[in-house]
Amino acid sequence: MVPDGEAPKRRATRADVARYAGVSPAVVSYTVNAGPRPVAAATRARVQDAIRVLGYRPNAAARTLKVGSTTMLGLIVPDSSNPFFAQFGHALEDVAAASGYALLVVNVSNTKDLALGIRRLASRQVDGMFIAVKLGMADLAALGESGTPAVLLNQSDAVSGLPTIGSDLYEGARQGVRHLIEHGHRTVAFVGESDPSEERQRGWRDALAAAGLELGPIAAAEFTRESGYAAGQSLLTLEQRPTAVFVSSDQQAVGVLRAFHEGGLSLPADIAIVSLDGSPEAEYSWPALTTVVQPVRDMAMDALERLVQPNAPTRFVQYATTLLIRQSCGCGHLQS
Amino acid sequence: MVPDGEAPKRRATRADVARYAGVSPAVVSYTVNAGPRPVAAATRARVQDAIRVLGYRPNAAARTLKVGSTTMLGLIVPDSSNPFFAQFGHALEDVAAASGYALLVVNVSNTKDLALGIRRLASRQVDGMFIAVKLGMADLAALGESGTPAVLLNQSDAVSGLPTIGSDLYEGARQGVRHLIEHGHRTVAFVGESDPSEERQRGWRDALAAAGLELGPIAAAEFTRESGYAAGQSLLTLEQRPTAVFVSSDQQAVGVLRAFHEGGLSLPADIAIVSLDGSPEAEYSWPALTTVVQPVRDMAMDALERLVQPNAPTRFVQYATTLLIRQSCGCGHLQS
DNA sequence: TTGAAAGCGCTAACAT
DNA sequence: ATGTTAGCGCTTTCAA
Numbered sequence A, B: 001m002v003p004d005g006e007a008p009k010r011r012a013t014r015a016d017v018a019r020y021a022g023v024s025p026a027v028v029s030y031t032v033n034a035g036p037r038p039v040a041a042a043t044r045a046r047v048q049d050a051i052r053v054l055g056y057r058p059n060a061a062a063r064t065l066k067v068g069s070t071t072m073l074g075l076i077v078p079d080s081s082n083p084f085f086a087q088f089g090h091a092l093e094d095v096a097a098a099s100g101y102a103l104l105v106v107n108v109s110n111t112k113d114l115a116l117g118i119r120r121l122a123s124r125q126v127d128g129m130f131i132a133v134k135l136g137m138a139d140l141a142a143l144g145e146s147g148t149p150a151v152l153l154n155q156s157d158a159v160s161g162l163p164t165i166g167s168d169l170y171e172g173a174r175q176g177v178r179h180l181i182e183h184g185h186r187t188v189a190f191v192g193e194s195d196p197s198e199e200r201q202r203g204w205r206d207a208l209a210a211a212g213l214e215l216g217p218i219a220a221a222e223f224t225r226e227s228g229y230a231a232g233q234s235l236l237t238l239e240q241r242p243t244a245v246f247v248s249s250d251q252q253a254v255g256v257l258r259a260f261h262e263g264g265l266s267l268p269a270d271i272a273i274v275s276l277d278g279s280p281e282a283e284y285s286w287p288a289l290t291t292v293v294q295p296v297r298d299m300a301m302d303a304l305e306r307l308v309q310p311n312a313p314t315r316f317v318q319y320a321t322t323l324l325i326r327q328s329c330g331c332g333h334l335q336s
Numbered sequence C: 001t002t003g004a005a006a007g008c009g010c011t012a013a014c015a016t
Numbered sequence D: 001a002t003g004t005t006a007g008c009g010c011t012t013t014c015a016a
Helices: A014-021 A025-032 A041-054 A060-067 A083-098 A111-123 A137-146 A169-182 A199-210 A225-236 A250-262 A280-284 A296-308 B014-021 B025-032 B041-054 B060-067 B083-098 B111-123 B137-146 B169-182 B199-210 B225-236 B250-262 B280-284 B296-308
Strands: A072-077 A102-107 A128-131 A150-152 A164-167 A188-192 A218-220 A244-247 A272-277 A290-293 A316-319 A322-324 B072-077 B102-107 B128-131 B150-152 B164-167 B188-192 B218-220 B244-247 B272-277 B290-293 B316-319 B322-324
Touching: A014 A025, A014 A041, A025 A041, A060 B060, A072 A083, A072 A111, A083 A102, A083 A250, A083 A280, A083 A296, A083 B083, A083 B102, A102 A111, A102 B083, A111 A128, A111 A137, A128 A296, A150 A164, A150 A296, A164 A169, A164 A296, A169 A188, A169 A199, A169 A244, A169 A272, A169 A290, A169 A322, A188 A199, A188 A225, A188 A250, A218 A225, A225 A244, A225 A250, A225 B280, A244 A250, A250 A272, A250 A280, A250 B280, A280 B225, A280 B250, A296 A316, B014 B025, B014 B041, B025 B041, B072 B083, B072 B111, B083 B102, B083 B250, B083 B280, B083 B296, B102 B111, B111 B128, B111 B137, B128 B296, B150 B164, B150 B296, B164 B169, B164 B296, B169 B188, B169 B199, B169 B244, B169 B272, B169 B290, B169 B322, B188 B199, B188 B225, B188 B250, B218 B225, B225 B244, B225 B250, B244 B250, B250 B272, B250 B280, B296 B316
Parallel strands: A072 A102, A072 A128, A128 A150, A164 A316, A188 A218, A188 A244, A244 A272, A272 A290, B072 B102, B072 B128, B128 B150, B164 B316, B188 B218, B188 B244, B244 B272, B272 B290
Antiparallel strands: A102 B102, A290 A322, B290 B322
16 A cells, blocks of 8 residues: 555655756756746646656755745644634644644643743744743743744733734623623622733623622632632632622633532523633533633634734734623523 | 844854854764764863854754754644544644654645645655544555655554554443443443444444343434534434433534433433543533543554654554543443 | 864756 | 756764
8 A cells, every 4th residue: 555665765856857857957946936937838847747757845944944934833832732722723723724834833831831832943943933821031032032923822911022912801801791790690700810900800890890789709710620610619618609600711611610510500590601712612511601702713814914924013912802692691591 | 022123133053153162063063962973071161152152043954954854743633623633632742742843733624635734744844744534545645655654543443554543442332332231221322423334333332232232223423512412412302212322422422412401301310421532521511421531642652652663563553442430421320 | 072075955046 | 948056054974
């Protein structure tokens, strides 16, 4: 099946093709690249023939060395198996491939490793990199030294001098919480980062304040299902149980959901949930999560554009989120 | 923050370093690579100093051109955002990175595109590729022509001449179904491929036969949540509803679960489910899925080894699965 | 222990 | 329209 002992000989090079076709190496280049110079149709045909016969394949490394571009892009994520980043990665790979770029995926589980990851990617001379991790000073320095163009993804704040993309999570959270309020909830808990200045928490707080409602309980959680689960459990132990929860990510929400189920709550009758991300798994949780979706596809397209565009503005662009109503918020039940 | 107008000058090359350190280019190589020749400690120090001062970074393309290795590996999957492949990809990236390889991820949503994907990866001269898609003749041919080493992942059958890895899905399915039977189920449905020779379906069939039970209904489904959902719905319409279902993948099972919930069934009391894969999301479904887990991590390690080992045997290795009991099978409820 | 130099395969400016 | 040729930056053999 597979040509094993068939042809272990040295791969054909451009010179071989030239010789075989009876032309100069330059013409082979011109033909292959629809190059800077025109080639007569007949000659082109001969060259293409030679290419086929010899099984010639251009050597990417040589080309890279010469022209200085690898047509490779890097992507740094905290965890490529996290559904949100997996989805983002896939979108990025799609748009990159459509523009002729390959995508090098790097996981940096530990924040400490980011600078290392940046250097790794830079040393492979990617033409640019997407970084979907929060950067520290050292990382910024590494990036600067590398001289590699980068666009930052999944950020909540502008980073000076770097094109940065994020969703408007503050507005998203407000939107989600407002929806809950509109449906009669008066005690809305928050699951997410405990930092009060974090944008989702701020959105939650402001939505409540705007409605003249008191703040519900806060259950701190990291962005994992496990941590969401724990947060959900802690909410269960409260004497005054909230009637609704805003959860910072779908992953966490899935954990919260489990805790509530185990607690014997009936959803969304006993407690409503709205989360954030719009990742695919949110649709198939039980009940299906009402979630504030981030326009991942759009962000991916924009990110690519800004990465490959030589002089893209280095602004911070925040994308608008949209509320996707499903069952977990109990729409229709508590209509006020 | 980021050195912008700071130093847009040409990157330092090995020659610059040599000049600065007052040594020959060769010595720089020897130093950088702990090269084939020894270097005097004092000289090495001078060189390292020059490297630091000049901010020298080796040019990967030049090195590749010279030595013929990119230290890059490719991974072809049908959908990198599918949790199972995302998990596999992450594991692969981890082990690859640990061995100094970078991973190029390529999605081929359409089976027709596989040969193209293989060629793309080959033209980037990856040192090898993981292919987690079923290959057709044309793909095998493309792979053969490319001359790139490959190991096949997630396969159910041996492929002549290629190192191939899979889980023993037949045994896994039997295992899962047997568990169901042991807990008193007499009508066990199957959700998955309709092809009767497919290994999971065979496992299901054989487990039933071995117990002297009749075959339950078959609901054909592709490997998506949506398709699992549809299959679950179709099961619901049966007059003689099964008391248990074996589902071919966790993704499908999540869909089945939703259909059952919507149908008002109480799980696992009304109907039990065992699925297959052991992907992370199975743990957080409701009820948590009892699932037959594939040893993804082990397979990833083995795959890397066999890919980079120059003369690894091209056998087909099947990994054993393990049953992970959670709630969806109703263990303890129906104890016979 | 160090230096000189020959390429690796390709592109593109410059000749023809 | 086609041919010649000088590197791109690096590794490594060979010589010193």
